[in-house]
Amino acid sequence: MVSIGTISLNDKYIQSFVEKDELTALQDFVESAHKKIHEGTGAGADYLGWLNWPSTMDDAEVSRIEETALKLSKDVDVLIVIGIGGSYLGAKAVQDLLSPAFGRTGLEVVYAGQHISGRYLEELLAYIEGKKVAVNVISKSGTTTEPAIAFRKLKAWMYEAYGEQEAASRIIVTTDESAGALRKTADEAGYVSFVIPGDIGGRYSVLTPVGLLPLAAAGVDIRQLLSGAKQAEADLISTNLEENAAYAYAAYRQVLNARGYSTEVMASFEPAMAGMNEWWKQLFGESEGKQGKGIFPASVIYSTDLHSLGQYLQNGRRMLFETMVSFTEDQQQSQIPFDEEDGDGLNYLVDKTLHEVNQQALNATAMAHHDGGVPILQLEIPKLDAHHTGYLLYFFMKACAMSAYLSGVNPFDQPGVEQYKQNMFQLLGKPGYEK
Numbered sequence: 001m002v003s004i005g006t007i008s009l010n011d012k013y014i015q016s017f018v019e020k021d022e023l024t025a026l027q028d029f030v031e032s033a034h035k036k037i038h039e040g041t042g043a044g045a046d047y048l049g050w051l052n053w054p055s056t057m058d059d060a061e062v063s064r065i066e067e068t069a070l071k072l073s074k075d076v077d078v079l080i081v082i083g084i085g086g087s088y089l090g091a092k093a094v095q096d097l098l099s100p101a102f103g104r105t106g107l108e109v110v111y112a113g114q115h116i117s118g119r120y121l122e123e124l125l126a127y128i129e130g131k132k133v134a135v136n137v138i139s140k141s142g143t144t145t146e147p148a149i150a151f152r153k154l155k156a157w158m159y160e161a162y163g164e165q166e167a168a169s170r171i172i173v174t175t176d177e178s179a180g181a182l183r184k185t186a187d188e189a190g191y192v193s194f195v196i197p198g199d200i201g202g203r204y205s206v207l208t209p210v211g212l213l214p215l216a217a218a219g220v221d222i223r224q225l226l227s228g229a230k231q232a233e234a235d236l237i238s239t240n241l242e243e244n245a246a247y248a249y250a251a252y253r254q255v256l257n258a259r260g261y262s263t264e265v266m267a268s269f270e271p272a273m274a275g276m277n278e279w280w281k282q283l284f285g286e287s288e289g290k291q292g293k294g295i296f297p298a299s300v301i302y303s304t305d306l307h308s309l310g311q312y313l314q315n316g317r318r319m320l321f322e323t324m325v326s327f328t329e330d331q332q333q334s335q336i337p338f339d340e341e342d343g344d345g346l347n348y349l350v351d352k353t354l355h356e357v358n359q360q361a362l363n364a365t366a367m368a369h370h371d372g373g374v375p376i377l378q379l380e381i382p383k384l385d386a387h388h389t390g391y392l393l394y395f396f397m398k399a400c401a402m403s404a405y406l407s408g409v410n411p412f413d414q415p416g417v418e419q420y421k422q423n424m425f426q427l428l429g430k431p432g433y434e435k
C-alpha cells in the first residue's frame, strides 16, 4: 500500500503477479523520468505548464471565470460548450462526477462539436428554440473541423435569434492567447475570451479556463477543485516509489505492460465516474499510444458492466489488468429498508448501507478477477467532492507523464491524430489537400 498523500494505491491484488523487486528495479528510471518532468529535459518539455499550474494560476483569472459564470447563471438557460478531446472531456468528466444525476438546477450545460452528427446538432437547435442560450467555444487552433462546424451552425442560429450585437455578447471564446483562427475571430467580433496557456496541451488543460469556465457555470466549486490539485502538486513530489502513489501506479503499469498485460481497464463502482473514465482514456491513450507502444485504455462501470463485460474479464484472454477506483467515505448513508415478507431475501442487509454493499461488491469482484488471472491495482480516494476530484485529476496527469516517459515516448504530442484529418480533407476536397 502506497498511502502518503490523499490517494492510496492498494497493491494487495497485484502481489501474486509482480515481485516487489520488479518494481524497485524501476526506481532509477523513475528518478530519471522525474528529472525530465521537473527539469524539462525530456521530449515535449514545452508542454509542462500543467505541472505547477495549480499553485501558480492567477487568482484574478479565477475570479474573472467565476464572475463570467455568475453572469451566465443569471442571463442564460443553456450554455453550449463546443470542443473536442481535451477541450471538453475534462469539464464533462467533472460535471458528471459532481453534479446530481437527476434534477440538476440552474444553468444547463450541454456539449457540442465532439462529432459531426447532423442529427445531434439539429436536435440541439430544436431544443434551444425559445431558450436563452450562450456558447463557450473552446479550441486552441480554431480550425478543428468538428467544433468549427458546430460553432458555425450555432453562431448562425444565434445571430438569427438575437441579432449581431446580442449574439456577440452571448459568445465566449477559449483559445490561444495570440495565435489561431479563433483568436482572430474573437478579437474582431469583440467576444469575451479566455486563454488556453500555450504550454498546456488539450488533455492536460482541465484545470485551466478550458475546464474551469464550463464547470463554474455548471455550479462546481472551482476553487475547491484547484485546492485539491494544488495539494496533489505538493504531495506527489517524491521520487521514492514507496512514497508517491502516482509514480507507483505509473511504474506498476509499465511492469505489467512488459509482462504482456497490454490493456488497462479502469473500473469504478460509481456510475458518475463514467465521464472521468473517458477523460482518463484520452489522457493515457493519446500520451502513450505511439511508436507501436502503449497500454490500451478501456473502462467499465460496475456492477452494470459485470453483466456485460464481466464474463470476459473473468475468463477471457489474459492480457488485461484492472485499476479499480473507489471512494472510501459513505456520504449518503442510504439504508436498505426492512420488508415484512422478505420475498427477495434481502432482509439480511437491512443493517447495511448501499455504500457498504457496493464496497463488498468491489471486494468480491477484485477477488474473483484476481483469481481469474487479472492483476488489480486499487486507487482509494477518501471522498467524492470537488477537492478530491481536483486531486485525482492532477494525480492522473502526473502519473501519465511518468508512465509515458518510462515507456520511452513523448507524453505531450499526438502526431497520429492528424492522419484521419488529412484523409478526410482529401475526401471532402479541401483546397490544398487534393493529393
Ligand SMILES: O=P(O)(O)OC[C@H]1O[C@](O)(CO)[C@@H](O)[C@@H]1O
Pocket (backbone or CB within 6 Å): 084, 085, 086, 087, 138, 139, 140, 141, 142, 143, 144, 147, 201, 202, 203, 414, 417
Ligand atoms: O483545441 P483544438 O485545436 O480544437 O484541438 C482539439 C483536441 O485535438 C487534440 O489536439 C488531439 O486529439 C487534443 O489534444 C485537443 O484537445
